[in-house]
Amino acid sequence: MPAITADTLTLPRLPELPESATDWRGVRRIVPARTFVEGEGFQVRRPFPGVDLSLADPFLLLDHMGAVEYGPGEAKGAPWHPHRGFETVTYMIDGAFQHTDSIGGGGLITDGATQWMTAGAGILHNEMPPQEMIAKGGLFHGVQLWVNLPRELKLVTPRYQDIEARDATLLSSPDGGALVRVIAGTLAGHDGPGVTYTPITYLHATVSAGARLDLPWPRDFNAMVYVLSGHGAIAAERRPLDEGQLGVFGPGAALTLRAADVQPASSPGGWEILVLGGLPINEPVARYGPFVMNTRQEIVTAIEDFQSGRFGQIPAEHLAHRGPADEELP
């Protein structure tokens, strides 16, 4: 169950969109997430990058971590590693990640909190389960999103934003059947807490069984829905979209989403979805592991800068925990 819940009847309401006078977006593609192993060996489901990255632009990657119930000693993380040229956004639905970085940012991301890290010119960080979780185990469920930066901002000064669960902007569908948590960007005039360089909207919605959620959406943004759990359908054509699937929308001014009448036991609150979109950057993408630049030469420079220590230093008290990440790079 997501940590952030609320009585939807007391929240600000999203507007009712007129059925026939609204330019609803249709379905462009349904993409199943593929499974990968990250960091020290935790499994993620990754709907993109997939076949066509331009569909996701300005987003680069979405990793769905869990939901998994770790036993004692099983929780794993990602030891010290670099990033340059984009932003990582980690949203913890259940459980916790401990973050530390080379610019003094850090903290526990837990139960509905979001950590927004602008790697920009270069940063080193680690993302680890807290010691208590490693010792005792527990439920772990989160998402990491990579947001690209345009050429003129790729080398911006690194920045860290700690967004607590209570900071998320909460909204309700007109009949109270859906709870929407705005993490970043604006939805129907309501701003989320995340400050973004690239214009995006990023939200997590819980849609009760049988309920409908209609969202006005900027015409110049792309639009995608990723299902964390449960059953539902998207667009007027009601294309089914279930756990681990990404729906990519075509052009238009609004999204219509509907939770199935019967939800699985694994998703007791209803259909749990992420809805995200942004202004495409439309620039060439050169990516190599944790570096995302515009050209291959800029990737070579990033590797050289990292290897010569220009991404900063691992805090001294963490050197004993240094992982193998740098040895994996050429």
Ligand code: MN
């Ligand atoms: Mn990272």
